[in-house]
Amino acid sequence: MRFSCFFIIVSVSCEAAAASDCGCSESRSATRESPNDQGSRSGKNFVEESPSIPIDSVCRAALHEKMVLVKGGEFIMGTNRPVILADGEHPARVKNISSFWLDATEVSNEAFEKFVHETGHLTDAETIGDSYVLGSTITESKAIQGAVQAAPWWFSVFGASWRNPEGPGSNIIKRMKHPVVHVSWRDAERYCEHYGKRLPNEAEWEMACKRSLGGKRFPWNDEVTDAENQRSANIWQGQFPNTNTKKDGYEGTAPVDTYDPYPGLPLKNMIGNVWEWTADAWTTDHGTKPDGEETRRVKKGGSFMCHASYCFRYRCEARSENTLDTSSVNVGFRCAADALDSRTL
Numbered sequence: 001m002r003f004s005c006f007f008i009i010v011s012v013s014c015e016a017a018a019a020s021d022c023g024c025s026e027s028r029s030a031t032r033e034s035p036n037d038q039g040s041r042s043g044k045n046f047v048e049e050s051p052s053i054p055i056d057s058v059c060r061a062a063l064h065e066k067m068v069l070v071k072g073g074e075f076i077m078g079t080n081r082p083v084i085l086a087d088g089e090h091p092a093r094v095k096n097i098s099s100f101w102l103d104a105t106e107v108s109n110e111a112f113e114k115f116v117h118e119t120g121h122l123t124d125a126e127t128i129g130d131s132y133v134l135g136s137t138i139t140e141s142k143a144i145q146g147a148v149q150a151a152p153w154w155f156s157v158f159g160a161s162w163r164n165p166e167g168p169g170s171n172i173i174k175r176m177k178h179p180v181v182h183v184s185w186r187d188a189e190r191y192c193e194h195y196g197k198r199l200p201n202e203a204e205w206e207m208a209c210k211r212s213l214g215g216k217r218f219p220w221n222d223e224v225t226d227a228e229n230q231r232s233a234n235i236w237q238g239q240f241p242n243t244n245t246k247k248d249g250y251e252g253t254a255p256v257d258t259y260d261p262y263p264g265l266p267l268k269n270m271i272g273n274v275w276e277w278t279a280d281a282w283t284t285d286h287g288t289k290p291d292g293e294e295t296r297r298v299k300k301g302g303s304f305m306c307h308a309s310y311c312f313r314y315r316c317e318a319r320s321e322n323t324l325d326t327s328s329v330n331v332g333f334r335c336a337a338d339a340l341d342s343r344t345l
């Protein structure tokens with residue numbers, strides 16, 4: 001049971017309570033296989049409208065710390081004006097989603113380091129020995145294992161991991177508030193599970209993204225032509241992959257709490273910064289049978305490497321995928337949790 005600790009000492013920090021006292025953090029096998037709000041928009045959590053949330057235990061309050069409640073209901077998933085047909089962005093279709101909680105930000109290096117300290121988890125990148133890095137940032141050329149033929153700016157780099165994002169010689173000392181990267185789908189799932197959470201499914205992620213934008217197409221406005229000068233989301237500005245003007249303030253990742261809240265739900269960096277894993281197997285026809293052998297998972301939101309000329313996927317309905325054990329310097333995640341009391345919302 002995740003919420004079995006009604007008698008924990010209140011002075012225990014909520015985070016510690018969620019991680020240890022509630023049984024939310026019990027390690028499972030760590031194998032490779034594998035705004036009336038309760039706080040305020042800048043507070044520890046945020047509730048979308050004005051529901052009375054029956055917080056029935058300190059555990060649940062701890063679980064929901066730094067999360068945003070996304071109220072359930074219908075929304076239009078996908079689009080009838082797809083940009084990248086092969087990705088299956090279309091058609092627009094009605095989805096009915098139950099209420100759920102979603103982390104306000106991507107998971108940071110600081111948070112992931114705590115998880116590793118608590119569990120001893122080794123990421124797929126660390127176990128396998130390499131991960132994918134943007135060529136222009138690689139710190140030691142001799143660590144390069146090879147380039148990706150179809151995308152020659154990507155290199156497999158020996159020793160690249162969440163601790164060494166650009167490979168040997170790099171570190172995260174000054175990036176503890178940045179999103180953790182080089183985490184596979186399996187690493188992300190394991191992290192969320194440890195804290196009594198789960199990965200959001202694609203529909204949940206997309207509904208939260210669209211609501212966060214408050215009806216706009218992008219975090220800045222509806223015009224893609226304004227992407228080059230905006231300062232609302234971390235994408236690639238300039239000419240990919242050779243020139244980055246960094247007008248949004250960042251060439252690589254940005255801290256997970258960067259930028260003002262979007263006009264809707266106060267979720268940070270849903271668009272851009274790093275791609276975010278979802279729970280869903282990859283399909284392009286939205287049928288029940290996944291493409292491939294259920295080894296690929298959907299990722300959403302685009303990253304600091306997305307530009308309209310190359311990867312025009314910094315849109316809520318855009319989507320892409322990777323295998324379960326793939327990791328790279330531009331993919332991270334955030335966790336979700338069921339709103340167990342959603343019938344009262």
Ligand SMILES: [Ca+2]
Pocket residue numbers: 233234235236237246247248249250251252304
């Ligand atoms: Ca940028």
Ligand SMILES: [Ca+2]
Pocket residue numbers: 106269270271272273274275276301302
């Ligand atoms: Ca993101």
